[in-house]
Amino acid sequence: MSEWHLARGYRFAGIVSGLRTEPDRRDLAVIVSDSPAAAAGVFTQNRVCAAPVQVSRERLPRPDARAIVICSGNANACTGEQGLADARRMTELVAAELGCPPEQVLVASTGVIGRPLPMPVLEAGVPKATREVAPGRDAFSNAAHAILTTDTGIKIATRRHAGFTVTGFAKGAAMIGPNMATMLGFVLTDAAVAPTDLQRILKIAAEQSFNSISVEGHTSTNDTVFLLANGSGPPLAGAELDAFAHEVRHVCIELARKIIIDAEGAEHLVTIDVEGCRTDAEAKQIAKTIAESALVKTAVFGADPNWGRVVSAAGYSGVAFEEKDLSLWMGDMLLYRSGAPLPFDAAAASAYLKHNREVHFKLKFTLGSGRSTFYTSDLTTEYVRLNADYTT
Amino acid sequence: MSEWHLARGYRFAGIVSGLRTEPDRRDLAVIVSDSPAAAAGVFTQNRVCAAPVQVSRERLPRPDARAIVICSGNANACTGEQGLADARRMTELVAAELGCPPEQVLVASTGVIGRPLPMPVLEAGVPKATREVAPGRDAFSNAAHAILTTDTGIKIATRRHAGFTVTGFAKGAAMIGPNMATMLGFVLTDAAVAPTDLQRILKIAAEQSFNSISVEGHTSTNDTVFLLANGSGPPLAGAELDAFAHEVRHVCIELARKIIIDAEGAEHLVTIDVEGCRTDAEAKQIAKTIAESALVKTAVFGADPNWGRVVSAAGYSGVAFEEKDLSLWMGDMLLYRSGAPLPFDAAAASAYLKHNREVHFKLKFTLGSGRSTFYTSDLTTEYVRLNADYTT
Incomplete structure (x- = not known):
């Protein structure tokens, strides 16, 4: 992997919860921002969208996100009312550990469609992962691994500029149709940016990156990209905000290209x-x-x-x-x-x-x-x- | 093959002209109506449409079609002005043999896109095929074989009702996207039907058949279905015309299903x-x-x-x-x-x-x-x- 940089003020965990059938396969990730972070999101345009998409969408944009919880192996899509309750429960389990309202926690899932989540596994796993979050590259790498499905490797892109860092990671290898792929993307920055600016910047960046790729044109039920700015670094305005938007766009395009390079079976x-x-x-x-x-x-x-x-x-x-x-x-x-x-x-x-x-x-x-x-x-x-x- | 019936008053040829590289592969078909036939056509909706589509489309519907000439192995698509001249020349060669204006001859092609037609081959082959047309099943079978590309067999559907016969044959195994497939279809009847009725009946039938199938959704440049009615049988109106429309629709659906059953590599x-x-x-x-x-x-x-x-x-x-x-x-x-x-x-x-x-x-x-x-x-x-x- 080429040189990469971690945005300040975030902690990570990626654990083996037992959601997946393969032993030793990390399948549950938690990201915690040390301080409340401005947060924006873009989501699938599929009419059939997964429970975690519905739950996260109604919470964004917001000025005070504290955490994201992500599971792989089960999409929690086409799961009816139970699926919505389960997605909300995942955020409650994180919130209880952090001592914050559940609305400050975002959630994403990826995997097979149409199967209820095995909640006993998550009732144990989510608190464990939340307690284990740590700063630094090893913890970050564990989280990046825990979101993968058929990917052959983790996908990371980072940029640094004028005192702030943008760190993105993503997953996706099939069910990749624009608007967006079966892909999850997480872009973190330590800059201070207002939620409405974040939302605008993410929308433009997604249009030229995750919405400009296709493996087979099948728009997933679970596509989600979150952009968090926790203000550990400098507040941005004017030309600096434009520079930030430029860096976010580059990170998104690099992640999108990495998804296509790793597309299932792809040789080109x-x-x-x-x-x-x-x-x-x-x-x-x-x-x-x-x-x-x-x-x-x-x-x-x-x-x-x-x-x-x-x-x-x-x-x-x-x-x-x-x-x-x-x-x-x-x-x-x-x-x-x-x-x-x-x-x-x-x-x-x-x-x-x-x-x-x-x-x-x-x-x-x-x-x-x-x-x-x-x-x-x-x-x-x-x-x-x-x-x-x-x-x- | 199950029992099938040939509409009266048509003659057929399917010859080895040398357009294709495989020796002994029939690649050029001519259909002649003994009397001037009412004729309708539906064509690809691709903006990039082949020269034979452009030539035939401007000649339909009409009350007096005499013949159709079809080549396989070369689509005569994306071939510019030369392609248009070549498609018109194919109809002139038939017309010269029959002693009729070229406008009474229709043309269709299927095969590789973007290669000029080898006109010396067609200058010899088209008159030869036109001179060889004959009534009966063997000649019909030769024509049905001559239009195939990657098909594994000929596709025929026939219906008889109240003194008239509808005989259809088609080709198509890939580049099958609705509106329509890379498919050619030829539906012949001995009933007497006015050109405007024919056009309306064909449009509805194609919508529920050739425009309701897909192999990979790639709309071809060459899709063509012709419907000819030469009046060797009874003139139709009222309920009989409705019955005719019903039979044409059945023939088209049966041909469309046969195209999907024979789709390249398909098992289902x-x-x-x-x-x-x-x-x-x-x-x-x-x-x-x-x-x-x-x-x-x-x-x-x-x-x-x-x-x-x-x-x-x-x-x-x-x-x-x-x-x-x-x-x-x-x-x-x-x-x-x-x-x-x-x-x-x-x-x-x-x-x-x-x-x-x-x-x-x-x-x-x-x-x-x-x-x-x-x-x-x-x-x-x-x-x-x-x-x-x-x-x-």
Whole structure:
């Protein structure tokens, strides 16, 4: 792992509670802020959203968050009224240890949908994890591990600027559809920032990061990103606040890219740049449609420079354009110019896909200045194998 | 093949022209109507549509179609102005043999996108195929074979009623997204029906058949269905015209189901019934979203009764509902009732998926009387393998 920095004033725990069937697998994390922290959140746009999403959403934004509790292995989604009661109970167990109201505690979950939480496990585990929180890298690493499901490793991104630190960690490897992925993200800072500023900054950052990635376009029930600012560092305003927003955006984009790099079975990180559209939203709609095309994704897996699949995906995106408006590059190779195919070296194009872990498509339209950058993975036989046998 | 019937007054050819690299692979079909036929067509809704789609679309509906020419192996899509000239030339070559204006000839193509047609092959092949047309089953079977790409067999559906016959044949195994699939369909009748009636009847039939199927949701550049009525049989009006529309709809649904059964790598035909929605369109939007979820499709492949993936796909469909509005059945098993999970026998549920070639999900909402039936395939490792190596 490259150098990284921990925001001041936070303590962490990640324990083996017994939620998961694998012994020694950390599955329960608690984050405590030493002082009440301004807190913002963004959540899944799925109509079917998990109990912890409903509970946390109604508590945010707020100026005085004290803790976050997260369990992995069970999503607590599609679990009815019992699920809501269980999610609230998780926050009460933390609050009792900290001596604060439950409303100051946030909650997130990830894992299988449709199973009631095993509450006896959590009645014992949550207080234990809360009592064990500690500052420093080991405790942080334990928490980052405890939120993982099919991820192959922890995902961390940090930035430092002008006396403050932004520390983010996330999980996610499938059920990744924009708005957002089956992903959880936690971004912590020691800067002092007002809750409404935090919420605005997080929304913009999420739009360009966690909402601009896709593994298979399946929007999860549990997506959650929290941004906490506990004011251990300097208060921010004006240009410094803009700088803070910039750093948060970078941390979110880095985490989002790490999710795609670790996508289930993936062998490629595919970046799709769309420019020259009427609006950014239209550019994103085209990029997202290409990113979610199984035929584009299998072609990248097979190193097959079948660029017609990219152009035809743009064509069914719902955005109006004429073929003559469009040119397409794969890496540096111009394959399609103003609606007509160009001769190209198929062997070189295939080699580009075969020998690069990160590959790049650019679509340039002549309709305006709207643009979008979107990230996706390839679709591999391993992805299908992994997802054909998940719950059973 | 079960019993089938040929509409009167049509002749067929399907020849080995040399368009495809495999020797002895039929790749060029011609259908000739003995008398001028009323003709209707429905086409892809992709903004990037192939040259033959553009040429045929501007010629329909019409009262006097004489022939259809179809090539497989090359889609003549994303081929610019040259592609349009080539598609028109294909119709001219047929017209010259028949002694009719080119406008009375329709054209369709399917295959790889972005490659110019090898016109010397077609300059020789199209006149030859046109001269070889013959009535009867052998000639019809040759034509049905000549339009295939990755299909494992021909797809035919026929109905007889009150003195008329409807004969349909189709191709399609991938790049199957509603509106429509990479599919070609040809429905022929000897009834006498006016062009405007034909167009209306075909539009409704396509909506419930070819536009209600998905393999991977990738809308092709070439989708085309033609409906020809040459009046060799009785003229239809009133109740008889309604009966005709009913038979056309049945033929289209049967062809659409055959496309999904033959989907690349597929091991299951998945029928998704959604009922109790505010409108049919909302029901279809939910059914389509489930049908296109890679996570639902891999779960079916793996016989994994992971029903949370179905509910969560409904949740991100864009249709507004509350969890309590929704109940879900898999086969006869009620898994989720009014927003809460029910205990179920996971082994029996897995066995249902494992031992049935055709499986069934039903979602029942409490919002109205809108409904939709949608068909999809499972997503298998074989699908990925087939699509990772297509052009090269």
